[in-house]
Amino acid sequence: MAVKGLRWLVGMGLFVSFLTGSVICNAEGTKTIEVWKNLFAVVNGDGIDSTTTFLITRDGVVVVDTRVTPLEAGKVLAEIRKRTQLPILYTINTHYHGDHTFGNQVFEDSGAIIAHENVKKSLTGASGKAHLDFFKTMNIPGMDETVITLPNMVFKEEMEMYVGGYHLKLIHARGHTDGDLFVYIKELKTLITGDLVSNGKVPYMGDAYVEEWIASLDVLSDFDAEIYIPGHGEPGGKPVLIAMKHYLINLKEMVRNQMEKGLSLKETQDAVRPLLQAKYKNLKKQEWLDANIERAYLEFSMKKDR
Numbered sequence: 001m002a003v004k005g006l007r008w009l010v011g012m013g014l015f016v017s018f019l020t021g022s023v024i025c026n027a028e029g030t031k032t033i034e035v036w037k038n039l040f041a042v043v044n045g046d047g048i049d050s051t052t053t054f055l056i057t058r059d060g061v062v063v064v065d066t067r068v069t070p071l072e073a074g075k076v077l078a079e080i081r082k083r084t085q086l087p088i089l090y091t092i093n094t095h096y097h098g099d100h101t102f103g104n105q106v107f108e109d110s111g112a113i114i115a116h117e118n119v120k121k122s123l124t125g126a127s128g129k130a131h132l133d134f135f136k137t138m139n140i141p142g143m144d145e146t147v148i149t150l151p152n153m154v155f156k157e158e159m160e161m162y163v164g165g166y167h168l169k170l171i172h173a174r175g176h177t178d179g180d181l182f183v184y185i186k187e188l189k190t191l192i193t194g195d196l197v198s199n200g201k202v203p204y205m206g207d208a209y210v211e212e213w214i215a216s217l218d219v220l221s222d223f224d225a226e227i228y229i230p231g232h233g234e235p236g237g238k239p240v241l242i243a244m245k246h247y248l249i250n251l252k253e254m255v256r257n258q259m260e261k262g263l264s265l266k267e268t269q270d271a272v273r274p275l276l277q278a279k280y281k282n283l284k285k286q287e288w289l290d291a292n293i294e295r296a297y298l299e300f301s302m303k304k305d306r
């Protein structure tokens with residue numbers, strides 16, 4: 001489909017995945033979506049359904065997130081090599097979680113592996129090993145082959161890259177973890193959000209900061225973007241971002257309402273779980289709702305004590 005046509009349809013608030021002429025599925029269910037000319041999102045796949053994005057520029061390729069194992073990262077590399085033999089110039093990690101970084105070793109020859117400084121901290125030494133050990137309990141094929149491969153270029157607030165005709169901004173925004181970044185590609189009006197946005201799935205909140213996450217989504221909203229590529233699920237227009245924000249605001253309000261009545265964590269979970277289930281019954285990973293409620297409860301308990 002011509003770029004102009006895609007742009008118009010996205011402007012109508014429809015999902016990109018219905019629209020692109022070029023969607024390739026392999027036997028395992030991994031799907032490569034041509035989001036724009038030269039910009040591809042690899043979604044679904046084995047193990048964990050985290051998204052990898054790659055941008056083919058005239059000088060080489062930029063890869064954002066590396067999936068959960070070298071095996072899965074190898075499938076991404078094969079998708080890249082079907083389209084170009086240009087070198088991988090940069091690899092970017094949106095945050096430290098293994099489903100976004102444990103394929104890094106496949107891209108270790110790229111010019112740099114770039115992330116927020118907290119990603120490097122989290123993956124270094126004992127905390128990195130504990131994270132890998134945790135992933136090894138999940139029975140994901142190829143997990144034993146993973147060797148933690150650290151980012152070798154880090155930043156604190158933001159950095160800008162001018163690569164083969166594209167201007168990329170990498171911006172730190174806490175929320176899903178303490179080391180999230182998102183990528184804005186100005187020429188394509190596209191935001192690659194990492195796990196600050198999930199589409200069609202209850203977000204994982206094991207390292208989350210609920211209040212700051214909502215604030216970070218406000219920052220994302222301010223960008224002139226038409227396409228949002230989430231850390232999980234398919235790319236879409238602004239409704240994908242808005243849905244994520246509504247989920248977090250609902251979680252926050254529902255938990256706070258129960259806490260104001262003096263309810264315990266268990267009582268709050270029992271009260272809020274059915275409300276969230278009713279409102280978000282279409283989301284995958286319903287079993288994470290209790291943990292989400294707990295994370296919000298603990299965060300707001302600490303704030304109350306201060």
Ligand SMILES: [Zn+2]
Pocket residue numbers: 095097176195204
């Ligand atoms: Zn994550």
